[in-house]
Amino acid sequence: MVKGDAVKLLQSEEVVENLEGKVDLIITSPPFPLNNKKKYGNKIGEDYRNWFIGLAPVFSKLLSEKGSLVIEIGNSWEPERPVQSLLHLECLLGLVNHPTSELRLIQEFICYNPSKLPSPAQWVTVNRLRTVDSYTHVWWIAKSDFPKADNSKVLRPYSKSMKKLLEKQEYNSGKRPSEHVISGDGFLKDHGGSISHNFFELESLDEKRDVRLPHNVLSYSNTNSNDYFLKKCREKNITPHPARMNKGLIEFFIEFLTDKGDLVLDPFGGSNTTGYCAELSSRKWISFEIDDSYIKQSKIRFQDPKISPPKKVHRNDSK
Known part of the structure; x- marks a missing residue:
């Protein structure tokens, strides 16, 4: 995990020389285009659009010819208006139409979260003019029409x-x-098993229906009480990163789009869910994060017994 501004570092001569054309999967959830500044850092409006579109040549240069880029992004709203912004769509179009890149949208996925807090609060819970914004977009993008992919590796029961x-x-x-x-x-x-759909339920829509997750995905819930990282954060009185990318999503795309030994990169690592999932699935990984406090808490993930099983103590009864 590397501390620093990923966009600047990924354009440096040393990094480009070592990673150009070698990354099999870039998977990330960049700061969303929100109207209010968050602790983890986010640009807004025109600044966000220009910043986001500027990622196209950076990512395109790093990806292998069969590599993929997976981005999760939420909706945004016009400041002080009950009108949904087109900013995320403009960002997508700018990214795939960038004149010096070779990117194209392969498929869009929808990630539905029924437990998401009512948003935008002003127009949902105060004035009661709009419904809850309860999903995010997940864009699968690549340099080729035929990136590495195998849906037989992510079958549902x-x-x-x-x-x-x-x-x-x-x-x-x-x-x-x-x-x-x-x-x-x-x-x-x-x-x-059956072929997975491009719609992810973080919680089941129907309590009477069995949740049929792909065999490699343990859970899509980010609030799983048995999650090692969250339990340790509570024990240590640490506030976890507020915008963690969902483990189930990352597990799904790592298995779907890469093979063991492939290189996975997350330029906006946060508490490094991507690195953790890549480690579990025997992929090589690199993550970048600008906030030192999130890097420190990410170390908790790698104390998980699933990654580092406790060493056995051998007794020597002859002594």
């Missing part, structure tokens, strides 16, 4: 109905009202 169908080896095939034609054997082969 089959639903109960699909398991029954596989047991029976029959179903109602034929033409549907939508005019789609379902073949007679298209759903009879067991592939080990």
Whole structure:
């Protein structure tokens, strides 16, 4: 983990020489384009747009030809108006249309969080003019139309109905009202699970429905009480980084878009969830963070027994 301004450091001659074309996945949640300044640092308005679009040539130069860039970003609102801003869309368009880069949007994912606090508060809880802004965008971007990817590595467990169908080896095939034609054997082969969707539920939308997470993802919840990092932060009376990227998202994209030994980079590391997930999955990683306090608390993650199992003490009974 490197302390400093990632954008400046990643353009330095030494870093470019060592990393150019070698990064297999850049995954990050940059400071969101909020109207109010946060402790972790964020630009606003036109400054944010210019800063964000300026990341395109930096990231493009670092990525390998088959590498991917995954960015999570939230919505923003016009200052003092109940009107949603187009800033995040302008940022996306500016990023993929940058004249000196080769980036293109491969697919958009939506990350829905039903426990998110009512936002924007002025127009949701005070004046009650708008509904709760409860999701973030996750953009999968790459230099090639065919970046490294394998959706068979992030399969979800089959639903109960699909398991029954596989047991029976029959179903109602034929033409549907939508005019789609379902073949007679298209759903009879067991592939080990169903293909993941581009919609992530941080908590289940339906309590009666089983949560079917990809096999490599333990949880999408950022408030998991069993989380080692959060438990240790409470014990040490440390306030954790307020905008941690979701572990489940990172685990999903690391498994989906990289292989063991590949290099993963997070330019806005915060408390270094990316480094932790990369370490767990046997990927090489580099994270950057400008705030020393977040770097210090990130060390807690690497005391997790999942990464550093306690050493066994061997007794020598002959002494």
